[in-house]
Amino acid sequence: MKIILLGTGDSPGTPVIGCHCKTCEDARLKGWERTRFSVLIQNKGKNILVDTSPDLRTQLLKAKVDSVEAVIWTHSHYDHFAGFGDFYRVQTNVNVYTSGEVHEDIERFLQFMKYRRIEVESYKPFEIAGIRFILGDVNHPPLRKAHGVVIEWKDFKIVISGDTNKDLPKTTIELFKNPDLFIVDSIAPEGFRLRKHMNAEAAMKLAEEIGAKKTVFTHVGHFYPPHDEASKYYPLGHDFQTFYFDEEKELDSFF
Template structure:
C-alpha cells in the first residue's frame, strides 16, 4: 500500500494568517505550506481518503489526484472534514463514506445539502474491507469530540499502518495495542514541549510535557508513543508553526511511504 501525507499542518495551517514568527516568515519566503490534515491510502488501484482537509482542493491539484473511491472520517473537527464541499465536485457516484455513527451524524448534519455520500456506519474496533485492505477505527482521546485513530492491515502481505488521529498521549489501552508494532505510525505531534510561548500556550502543556491541552500530543509525547509502540518507521504530523528548523524528524506535505 502507498501512503501519501496530503496535509501535515495543525488546524490553522502553516504559515498562520498574519503571523510574523520566524517559521511563518520562512514558509512565506519559500512558498512552503503545511496544509491541514488528510492522508491518501492507495492499494489495488483504488484510493481511500482519510479525512477531508479544508485544503483538499490545493492538495489534489498539487498531487495530481482527480478523485477518490472511498472516504473515512475520524472526527468532527473542521480541519478534518471542511473539504467535503470541494470533494463533492470530483465525485460522480455517491462516495462510500465510513465512520462511527456519532462522527458521521455530526459531519453530515452540517453538510446535509451535499447529496454525495453513501454512508457506512461502523463500530469502534469493527474491521471493514476497503481497497483490498482491512481498516479499523480505534478510539483515541481528543476531548470534547469523539475521535478515532485508524489501523490499516494488508492481510496478504502482513503490512500494517497506524494513524493516531488527533489525540492526547494517554488513550484507550485497546487502541494502543491495535497500533503496536506497525510498519508505519503516523502520529499527532502538535507543539514542542519547550518553546518561546506566551502564557496561554505554555499553561496548556501538561506537567509531564507529553500533552497539549489534554487533546494533542507534544513532539515529546509523540516520540514517547513511538518508543512504546515500536513501529518500523514513523511520521509526525498535525504540526503547528511553533516548530523551528532545529526540530528534526518532522513529516512534510507530500511525503510518500510505500509499505509492502
C-alpha cells in the same frame, strides 16, 4: 500500496494568517507550507482518503487523483472534514466510513449533501480495495468521539493516531501495537502543555510504547522551529511525503 501525507499542518496551517513568527516568516520566504490534514492511500489505482482537508482541492489536483473510492473520517473538526465538498460536485458516489457519532456531528455541517454513509464500529475491521482498516477510539476533548486508524495490507501495518492527547484507552494501545509506520499527531515540541493534542515528547513516548518501527509527526504547528532546522531533531513529516509498501521488497527498504 502507497501512502501520501497530503497535508501535515494543524488547523490554521503554516504559515498562519497574520502570524509573523520565525517559522511562518521562514515558510513565506522559502515558499514552503503545511496544508491541513489528509492522508491518501493508493492501491491498484484506487484512492482512499483518511480525512478531507479544507485544502483538499489543491491537494487532489497536485496528486493527480481523478476519483476517490472512499473516505474515512477520524473526527468532526473543521480541519478534517471541510474539504469533502471539494470533490462532491464532481463525484457524488463516495462511500464514507466512520462511527455513528462522527457521522452525526459532521452531517450537521454537511446537511445539504448526500453521500453513502457507512457506519463502522471501533475495533471491528472493514475492507476497502483489498486493504483492512480498523478504527480505534482516541482522546480528543471536548469531542465525544475521535478515532485513530489502523491500516493493514499484506504483512504491513500502518497506524494513524488521529488528533489525540496522550491518554489513550488501553484497548487502543493494544490495537496500535507493532506498526511498521506510525503517523502521529505531534502539534508542538516538548514543553507545551496540551489538552487536545500531543507534544513531541508524548508522541515519541507513545511510539516507543507501541513499538513503532518508524515514526513520522503530522498535524504539525508553527510552534516548531522552521522546518529545515526542526527536522534535524524531530521526525517531522512534510506535505506530499510518500511511503511505498511493496511485498516484493525487504521490510526495511520500503521507504
